[in-house]
Amino acid sequence: MKLNFILTLASLSVITGLVSATSVDLKLKRETSLLIDPAGLPTLPTVNAAKAAASAANINLDDIQGDILIGMLKNMELFFFFGIANATDFKAKLKSDILPLVTSTTQLLDNSTQPITALNIAFSQTGLLALNVTDSMSDVPFAGGQAVDPNLGDPGTTNWVPEFVGTNIHGVILLASDTLDNINSQLASLKSALGDSVTEIYSLQGAARPDNEKGHEHFGFLDGISNPAVVGFRTPLPGQAVVPTGEILVGETGDRITGRPSWAKDGSFLVFRQLKQLVPEFNKFLTDNPIQQPGLTPQNGSDLLGARMMGRWKSGAPVFLAPLADEPELGRDTSRNNDFNYADPTTGLVNTTDQTKCPFSAHIRKTRPRADLGLPENSTSNHHIIRAGIPYGPEVSTEEASSNTTATERGLAFVAYQSSIGNGFQFLQKLWADKTNFVHGNVGFDPIIGANKGASRVVNGLDPTDPTRSITLVTDFVVSRGGEYFFSPSLSAIANTLSV
Ligand code: HEM
Numbered sequence: 001m002k003l004n005f006i007l008t009l010a011s012l013s014v015i016t017g018l019v020s021a022t023s024v025d026l027k028l029k030r031e032t033s034l035l036i037d038p039a040g041l042p043t044l045p046t047v048n049a050a051k052a053a054a055s056a057a058n059i060n061l062d063d064i065q066g067d068i069l070i071g072m073l074k075n076m077e078l079f080f081f082f083g084i085a086n087a088t089d090f091k092a093k094l095k096s097d098i099l100p101l102v103t104s105t106t107q108l109l110d111n112s113t114q115p116i117t118a119l120n121i122a123f124s125q126t127g128l129l130a131l132n133v134t135d136s137m138s139d140v141p142f143a144g145g146q147a148v149d150p151n152l153g154d155p156g157t158t159n160w161v162p163e164f165v166g167t168n169i170h171g172v173i174l175l176a177s178d179t180l181d182n183i184n185s186q187l188a189s190l191k192s193a194l195g196d197s198v199t200e201i202y203s204l205q206g207a208a209r210p211d212n213e214k215g216h217e218h219f220g221f222l223d224g225i226s227n228p229a230v231v232g233f234r235t236p237l238p239g240q241a242v243v244p245t246g247e248i249l250v251g252e253t254g255d256r257i258t259g260r261p262s263w264a265k266d267g268s269f270l271v272f273r274q275l276k277q278l279v280p281e282f283n284k285f286l287t288d289n290p291i292q293q294p295g296l297t298p299q300n301g302s303d304l305l306g307a308r309m310m311g312r313w314k315s316g317a318p319v320f321l322a323p324l325a326d327e328p329e330l331g332r333d334t335s336r337n338n339d340f341n342y343a344d345p346t347t348g349l350v351n352t353t354d355q356t357k358c359p360f361s362a363h364i365r366k367t368r369p370r371a372d373l374g375l376p377e378n379s380t381s382n383h384h385i386i387r388a389g390i391p392y393g394p395e396v397s398t399e400e401a402s403s404n405t406t407a408t409e410r411g412l413a414f415v416a417y418q419s420s421i422g423n424g425f426q427f428l429q430k431l432w433a434d435k436t437n438f439v440h441g442n443v444g445f446d447p448i449i450g451a452n453k454g455a456s457r458v459v460n461g462l463d464p465t466d467p468t469r470s471i472t473l474v475t476d477f478v479v480s481r482g483g484e485y486f487f488s489p490s491l492s493a494i495a496n497t498l499s500v
Contacts, residue, residue, distance in 0.1 A: 033111045034118060034178045035073040036208050038215030039332040040316040041224050044070065045234045047109045057232030057245055059252060059266065063490045065120045066108035067174055067388050068248065068268045068417045069233045072215075072224030075178040077206045077390045078187060079272065079413060081163065081484070082198040084130040084170045089197035091131065094121075095499035097193040098173075101186075102491055105233075117177040117186040122270045122486035123498070127170030131498055135261035141421040142269055142485045151430040152480065153451025160482030161274060163202035169484050172272060180205075204274060206390035206413040218277045218391050218410050219306070219448075219477075222316035222331060226338050226368065228377070228384045239338035241368065241377040243384045247424075248417055255419045256380055263497040266490035271385075271425040273414040273483035275449075279396050282306075282477040284404040293465050300325065308462050309447040311362030320358040323464070341370040350374075352440045359461035360440050363448035366432045372439045383432075385416040385424045411478070421485055444470065449478050 037043065045053065054061045061069075084090045103118035123131070125143050141149050147157055147165050157165045173190070175183045183205075191200070208214050217223045228243040229236035232252070236242050244254020251265030290301025291308070303326065307313045313322060315331025320340045322330055330336055342358060342365065343350045350371050358365055365372065368384070375382055393410025400407050418424025432438060433446035436458065444450075445457040456474045463469045489498060 030111050030114045030116065032178065034075055034114050034116075034176060035070070035108070036075050036214055037073070038222070040222050040334060040337055041073070041215055042071075042227070042234075042237050042240070042334050044073070044109055047106060047113075049235070050106070050109055050233055053234060054232050057253070059232040059245055059249070061105040061109075061233070063492050064105045064249065064266050065122075065268075065488050065491070066103040066105050066118055067120045067176075067270075067415070068488060069105055069230055069386060070108055071227040071386060071388055072390065074176045074206070074388075074390050075208050076180060076183055077174060077176040077413070078183045079204045079206070080173040080175065080187065080190075080200070081169045081202040082171055082173065083168050083201055084127060084197070085199050086197045087130055087132065090194070091499045093194050093197055094494065097190070099491065099494050099499065101190075102494065104491060117175050117182045119176075119186070119190075120174040120488060121171060121494070122174075122488035123171045124167075124169055124484050124486050126167045128487070128498075130170050133498060135264075136259070137261075137264060137487060138257050138259045139269060139421055139485075141426050142487065146271075146273075146482065146484050149426065149485075151426055153429065153434040153453055154480045154482075155454030157482060158454075159276075159479050161202065164274070164482035164484060169201050172270070172484070172486055180207075204392055204413055206392040209391055209395070213395075216314065217412055218279050218393070218396075219282055219310075220314045221310050221312060222314065224387065225312070225316050225334075226364065227386050230386070237334050237338060238336070239340060241370075241382075241384060243378055243382075246419055247384055248386055248419055250419045252419075254378075254380075256423060257420050263493040264487070264489070265493075267493060268386075268417040268419060268488050269421050269424070270486040270488045271414070271416040271418070271421060271483065272486065274392075274411065274481040275414050276409050276411040276479040276481050278406050278475065278477050278479065279410065280400045280404045280406055281475055283401070285473075285475065285477070289471070291463055291465065296324075304464075305462060308359050308362060308464070309459075311358055311364035318358070318364070319362070323357045343371040353467075355461040355467050356464045359459075360438065360443040361446060361450075361459050361461055363433075363446050366438065366443075366446040366450070367428050369432070369439055383423055383427045385418045385428065387414070387416055389414040389416075409481075411481070414483070417488070445473075447471075447473060451476065451478075451480065 101119040107113045177183050228241040232245045245252035246255030286302040286306045290298045291304045313326035315328040317327045317331035392413045416425045433450045444459040447459045
């Protein structure tokens with residue numbers, strides 16, 4: 001059964017015409033994008049601009065799965081985690097039924113070439129072995145799997161979704177669209193095509209938040225502003241890190257790891273983490289601990305504390321450029337909202353003791369220290385990922401807000417792409433977010449994602465009126481519910497290696 005021809009009533013509204021129509025092959029065309037485009041996030045390059053950049057860097061965007069370079073712009077996305085029950089059957093279906101649906105980077109860039117529901121697929125180490133692909137991927141975290149990675153600050157797997165514990169998950173299928181109906185139709189036809197060749201292990205449905213919160217994560221902050229500009233894909237906006245293609249795509253210029261099998265070229269390691277966010281509890285903490293400074297109301301003081309924990313205001317405006325109050329216009333302006341590097345613009349030097357404009361421990365400063373490191377962003381000692389996650393779970397209810405207690409789980413379905421998990425996500429989590437001694441001394445944990453195996457976390461520098469003040473966070477506002485490490489192969493690797 002072909003999968004890409006299932007039409008639902010909801011999807012009809014976005015279909016403008018049929019490019020080709022035979023009794024078995026209907027190619028459906030979109031008018032509206034399946035991606036979101038909130039103000040403040042970098043817009044995607046046009047197909048022509050991306051093709052020109054790709055051709056100059058000698059990479060083939062038609063062969064690279066669409067999610068890798070695009071970033072956090074999905075409207076709705078389902079993560080379908082599966083096990084391979086019958087490898088021979090699965091390989092056959094991977095070639096005949098899944099591969100034709102795998103959405104490339106080029107296809108995602110233009111509404112007219114986007115499918116009704118985009119599909120990407122990635123495999124865990126045990127998944128590759130199930131397919132009898134035994135090459136070493138030269139990536140230690142990937143080889144071991146996330147559940148045995150001791151480097152992430154999780155208190156073991158006690159808080160984990162049980163299905164993530166163990167090695168049963170062989171792969172994940174990502175389905176993205178603008179309606180749940182589209183995703184559900186695609187999933188239903190996919191399941192029917194795959195039959196008994198796979199077992200369904202776990203699913204997580206993500207969705208952009210509604211209305212004015214579109215593009216904002218559940219704590220309320222605009223997310224996805226500062227993904228790096230990958231050489232061969234886009235030209236950088238002011239302040240955007242420019243990173244070598246090989247920092248994200250295996251086997252390309254700048255990939256620091258050698259010895260990968262040739263079929264892995266133009267794939268990328270996909271880190272998945274289900275990160276639960278305790279939003280009412282986070283808000284209560286801010287309300288109880290406002291920054292007290294002349295001229296600030298308690299509400300202003302609470303907002304300032306939240307912004308300093310993140311390094312940006314909810315609008316996306318960086319606290320380094322707007323240290324006292326949110327500037328929504330700055331947040332919306334992609335020519336300015338990423339244009340800072342923590343150094344004094346006139347001297348070019350970072351003040352290593354002054355945290356009044358931005359704490360050294362702020363989430364965005366810990367995960368991308370910019371000039372703090374004293375290294376160019378494209379240096380081989382720097383560390384970058386492409387973030388491509390999406391919020392999951394409902395909006396906070398009135399009852400949850402008034403009781404300051406989470407009743408229904410919500411959070412971030414965190415996805416990161418990189419050519420090395422050890423140099424990418426794992427490095428950021430372990431050696432930057434969780435490490436208290438960081439660039440300019442004892443700065444404490446990243447107050448958003450820093451993890452101390454469930455124990456309380458000391459954070460320094462949050463109070464601009466008293467840089468010596470330490471704040472102890474007894475609650476983890478972000479709780480890891482676990483995940484897995486995957487490899488997202490090129491389309492040609494699926495065709496020529498994984499499905500044969
Ligand atoms: C629920 C968990 C998380 C939340 C709520 C969150 C939220 C945010 C927000 C609001 C931003 C600012 C917007 C932007 O610059 O794009 C950001 C940036 C960033 N986050 Fe997170 N994040 C989470 C988890 C993580 C994790 C697990 C990592 C990696 C270990 C990470 C790495 C980054 C990076 C690299 C940036 C960009 C920093 C920059 O370039 O200035 N985040 N995050």
